[in-house]
Amino acid sequence: MTTTRTDNEFQIRGLEVRYGADRVVRDMNLSAAPGRVTCVLGPNGAGKTTTLRAGLGLVRRHAGECQRPDRTNVLLDDGGLIPGLTVRQHVTARALSAGVPTGCVDDLIDTVGMSGAAAMKIGRCSMGMKRRTALAAALVGDPQLVVLDEPSAGLDPEGIRWLGTLLRGLARQGVAVLTTTHHLAEAAAMTDDVAVIAGGTLRFSGPLEEMTSGTTSGSLDDAFFALTGGEAR
Structure with a gap:
């Protein structure tokens, strides 16, 4: 994933978010490039949604820098x-x-x-x-950037397949798509780049094929659980 700053790219650098004395997100770097679908994966409570909200200015950040395009649309919760x-x-x-x-x-x-x-x-x-x-x-x-938190919630298998087609179509038009999901098979089918968050820290960020190439099976599941220590999603 490119680290060059562009006006159409979503970037978070050195993000820290605290709730009281607890650092729930720390030293977080995350980006979503135009023309790419970037999927954020992680166990429940890993800090995925907090990271997105802080990057969008919806949650106070205690350290770090965030950049997003002027034309940014967001789908959080029920919309x-x-x-x-x-x-x-x-x-x-x-x-x-x-x-x-x-x-x-x-x-x-x-x-x-x-x-x-x-x-x-x-x-x-x-x-x-x-x-x-x-x-x-x-x-x-x-929009230049679309941020979607668990967009497949409530969709049946056919709907999830349709969603992947929709997001890839947006990426082909040059939109930066940033999404989260709990479904690894869904992520594997639609994403270009992956960011894995666990325990409030970034465990991996890069192209999907780079993440899966580190396993003997070439499986996203195996790569994910190796990075997160088998924590429940």
Whole structure:
């Protein structure tokens, strides 16, 4: 993964985050380059989400530097979905808040496969449909960087496969895609670069093939557990 600073790249250097006396993230370096899908992996409580939030300015950082493009879109938690709005109303509201012409809304809804449910109230949508709606909103305004925390939550296997295709398509358009997941098979199928975090520290950062080449099996699973000491995900 390149370390050259560019306007379109997400970079964290020397990040430290403390909760009281506890250093939950320390000496963290992380980057996501344009045209690449970068996946952050780690056990529960490893510091993945805290790292992303600190890099986005949503959590106070106690040390370090962060850089992100001006056009950065984020999907954290449930994406701020409001049950009483329809799918189209939610994406339209996101466009209006971003100062983006609402003519893009139907195209984005179609991109995530929700055209047939655009008039449905979000409160009536399935978990997978809600996730697709939140993803449509995260694509408003032609972002240079898309940050997605556990974007496959609520998606069925077909939906997870679709998500990988979507993210790779964004990368081909020059977008920097930064995502987290607990599913190693999902990561192996869609990612270009991997960052492994455990115990609040970075254990590996680089191309997927570089990480897996260090194992006799060539398996992401084996490489992951070797780096994290077999900690539960």
